[in-house]
Amino acid sequence: MGVNYQPVLWNKNKKKYDKWIAISMFIYLISFIGITFFTNSQTSIETLVIRSFGTLALALLHIILVIGPLTRLNTRLLPLLYNRRHLGVSMFIAALVHGGFSIFQFHSLGNVNPIYALFTSNMEYDSLANFPFQVLGFLALIILFLMAATSHDFWLKNLSPKVWKRLHMMVYIAYALILLHVFLGAFQQQPSISSISILIIGFFIIATLHIITAIKESRIDKKKTSIIEEGWEYVCDLQEIPNDRAKIFVVSKERIAVFKYNNKLSAISNVCKHQGGPLGEGKVVDGCVTCPWHGYQYLPHNGQSPPPFTEKIATYRLKKIDNQIFVLPEALAEGTEVEPVTF
C-alpha cells in the first residue's frame, strides 16, 4: 500500500520479532553444537555446522507451516503471521549454509564442478536405501531460493497475487522433498530413532492442523444466509457483531464482512487487496478497517484506502429492520460510497 517501496518493511514490533528470531536461532545453534560436542566429541566442525544448520532449517520450516492454520484457529496468534516472511528468509539462509557447507565438504574436492559432483558422486538412483538424498535437498533449496527471492511486496504486485501465491504454495513440494532428504539421509548415515520420530510427529501435527482449518473454513462457506423479499438476505442480529469488529458471511459465493463501529454498520468485501487477507478478522482502528495480516487500511463506508493510498474494494448495501441486519448480495463497484446504517 504505498507510493514507493522500502527495502524491508520494519516497524517497532517487527524489529522486536526479528530480534527474537535471531536470538532463538543463535541459542539453537550454540546448544546443538554444545550438546553434540559433549556427547560425541569426535564430531568434526564441518559436520557440526552441516547438522546444526540443517536441523535449524527443518525446525523453522515446521514453525512456518503451522503458523498459517494456527492463526486461523486463534486470532491472538496473528502477530506471528506478520513476521512469517522474515522467518521464511531466515530459514532459507540456514538451509543455504547447510547445503553450501555440504557441497563444499563432500563434493568440491575433485576437479569436476561441485554441483555436477553432487548429482553424480552417487549414481544409485534406482535404489531406495542408497538413493542420492543430497539431490533432493538441492531441489528443495532451489524452491526455497525462489520463495525467499520473491518475498518482497514488489513481487506480489508485479507477478500478480495468483502467480505469487502459486509460487509460494510450492513450499509444500519443498517440504516433501526435505522429508525424503532427511529420511533417506538419516538411514544412510546413522539411523537415529529420535530424529525420525520428531519428523513423523511434526508431519502429523502439520497435517492435522491443516485438516482442522480446512473443515472450519468450509463451515463458514456453508453458513447460508436466509433469503427474504426483494433480494435482501438476512445475515445476523445487531448484537451478534462486537463493537469495532465484523462478522463474515457468504453472499452470492463471495465473502463479505459486516462491520460495526461508532453506532454504524457497513459491509465490504472480506478480501484484502494486498494478499487476500481476511478483513473481517481485523479491527476498526482510527476509523479504518485494518487488515489483520499486514495492516492495509480501508474506510468502511466506501472501501477505499485513506489518501495517499489508492486501494479499493467492493462495498455492499445494508439495511436494518428492528434488530435484524440484511444485505443486498450484489457487490457495488470497488470504492463505491454507501451511507452506513446507523442505530
Add this chain to the structure above:
Amino acid sequence: MEIVIDVILSVLGLYFGIGLLFGIYFFFKGAFKLDELIIESKWTVRLLLVPGAIGLWPILLLKIINKLRT
C-alpha cells in the same frame, strides 16, 4: 542416467546464466519499466529484487515486453 543428468544440469546452468544477465539489466533498467513505484524507491530495493529477477526472468521478460507494446 549420466546423459539425463548432463542435460538437466546444462539446462539449469543456461537458465541461471541468462538469469544473471537479465538480473543486471533488471537492476539498471528493467525494474523501472515494470513498475513506476521503483522510480521513487531507493536503489537498495532494486538490489534486493535482483535474485528474484535471476530466478524468474522468463516471466519478467514477457511482462516487460507486453508493457512496452501497449
